[in-house]
Amino acid sequence: MTPDLFGRHRAVLPDWLALYYEDPLEITHGEGRHVWDAAGNKYLDFFGGILTTMTAHALPEVAKAVGEQAGRILHSSTLYLNRPMVELAERVACLSGIPDARVFFTTSGTEANDTALLLATAYRRSNTILAMRNSYHGRSFSAVGVTGNRGWSPTSLSPLQTLYVHGGVRTRGPYAHLDDREFTDACVDDLKDLLGHTRAPAALIAEPVQGVGGFTSPPDGLYAAFREVLHERGILWIADEVQTGWGRTGEHFWGWQAHGQNGPPDIVTFAKGIGNGMSVGGVVARAEIMNCLDANSISTFGGTQVTMAAGLANLAYLLEHDLQGNARRVGGLLLERLRSVAARVPHVREVRGRGLMIGVELTRPGTDEAAPEAASAVLEEARAGGLLIGKGGGHDTSALRIAPPMSLTVAEAEEGAAILERALRSI
Structure with a gap:
């Protein structure tokens, strides 16, 4: 350089x-x-x-879509109807597996996770969040507060009470010596014990494969077992698919599908690849969760016409090829x-x-x-x-x-x- x-x-x-x-x-x-x-x-x-x-x-397909859209209009904010945003939201909602899904677009994975935490805490009227050890969810004040990786968490101050759960790293920690079934059972027991010592949390946020944590993951099915415990108590499951989404793991379109025996997560966040370098992130959730906020909100730069055009072209290419x-x-x-x-x-x-x-x-x-x-x-x-x-x-x-x-x-x-x-x- x-x-x-x-x-x-x-x-x-x-x-x-x-x-x-x-x-x-x-x-x-x-x-x-x-x-x-x-x-x-x-x-x-x-x-x-x-x-x-x-x-x-x-x-070429993405560059062409971006150039053509830029020649018409780059941005108008969410205060106006936006055809590319509606079209991409329709595709993402369909691909999410979440019934009656609603989609909100952001500019980054950090902002997507921040929005998911806002929705979960408002819906459940609780500021307690369960997160995984070794996790990373972004650099905003709330996202840092649920990040379980000390190298990426510069402050212990947070608007949330965060409790960390075992399970995100298969080959380290107190359960590493167990086989997959025993490992999952031990992590579920740990989760149940933790829930017995705290007020009802709003949600568990978890990456199906921990990205910044070094591409670590639990045995397939662990989050399905967690979901069973959470669902009994009304606690939401947020799947952070910022790095795993759109088929990168090869076996599934979403990382959560390796743990999907009990249905999809309540909330899914995504970002990174969908725009192929353009600044696109977002949240998918059931309508009752997405619509739980009782105050006005907009997004100035989330879902701009040009980034949505990129997302549509990129998603189409990914699926067609x-x-x-x-x-x-x-x-x-x-x-x-x-x-x-x-x-x-x-x-x-x-x-x-x-x-x-x-x-x-x-x-x-x-x-x-x-x-x-x-x-x-x-x-x-x-x-x-x-x-x-x-x-x-x-x-x-x-x-x-x-x-x-x-x-x-x-x-x-x-x-x-x-x-x-x-x-x-x-x-």
């Missing part, structure tokens, strides 16, 4: 606004699954702008390839994930002690080899996060795995 741009960044932007790499990268353009930096270097992108470029860089199926097929191959590599690298504790949502957890060899310095070293080596990946994890950011655009080809998966293998062997 141009040195003076880094200096200008540091002079006017917050210190806590994280940048990857010792020599920060300026990305100037992209195409398909590749991006280029200001020096002209080409990279295979296995992180997609933190899972936002879900389909492909510079996807079965990118969910591609995530399952190519993601499965990539996962097995990385597990084969990891077996020969002492720093790798676990390779986990599903679809094109893969985490590689690094520890100091022979221990369960996190190795954030190793993760940083691999990030740098991968970049030097022409591959961009992410980092995360609840244990000192020692997990590599791999989430390419869902149109990834088998050849590109093999290329990325080979670069990552060399980077891992370098440590």
Whole structure:
């Protein structure tokens, strides 16, 4: 990157606004699954702008829809009827699985989760929220207050009383030694015990796969078992699908469907990929929950015509080209390839994930002690080899996060795995 741009960044932007790499990268353009930096270097992108470029860089169908809409009108606010917003809401409501669904569009996942918490606490008249350990739900005051990952929770002050539940991380914690059935039973018992010591909570908010937490997840069915306990007590279930939505896990369109034996969640939040880089988020809920607010509200920038046009074009492309199926097929191959590599690298504790949502957890060899310095070293080596990946994890950011655009080809998966293998062997 141009040195003076880094200096200008540091002079006017917050210190806590994280940048990857010792020599920060300026990305100037992209195409398909590749991006280029200001020096002209080409990279295979296995992180997609933190899972936002879900389909492909510079996807012609989305670019065309955005350009045509921009030539008509960009924005008018929710005070006026908005055809693209209604059309996308109809599609999302249908895909949500929630009966009599209503959709509210926001500009980000943080804002979507913030809205879900507002709805749940107003509907239940309770400010107590259940959340998962190692979770991440955004950077707003309320979202930080339900984030169970200390690395992303800068304050303990909160408008909510948050109680944290076991279960989001399968291979760490007091129940890690149990088999899947025993693990689920122990987490359910923990939830029941917790509920016996508190006033009735408004909701449980949970990511089906924890994103910032390092792509960790519980055994399939755990949230279905939780829902049974919650439903008996009238407590709502909020599925945070900001990172898992739109088929990224390959097996299902939504992450919650791996836990859907007892029906859909009461509230689903989404963002990241639906706009393929455009700023789109939203909330889906049953009408009685969505309509429970007794005060006026609008959204100035949520659901603008241009972002809704992008969302419609991107969703249509994703469905017509079965990118969910591609995530399952190519993601499965990539996962097995990385597990084969990891077996020969002492720093790798676990390779986990599903679809094109893969985490590689690094520890100091022979221990369960996190190795954030190793993760940083691999990030740098991968970049030097022409591959961009992410980092995360609840244990000192020692997990590599791999989430390419869902149109990834088998050849590109093999290329990325080979670069990552060399980077891992370098440590």
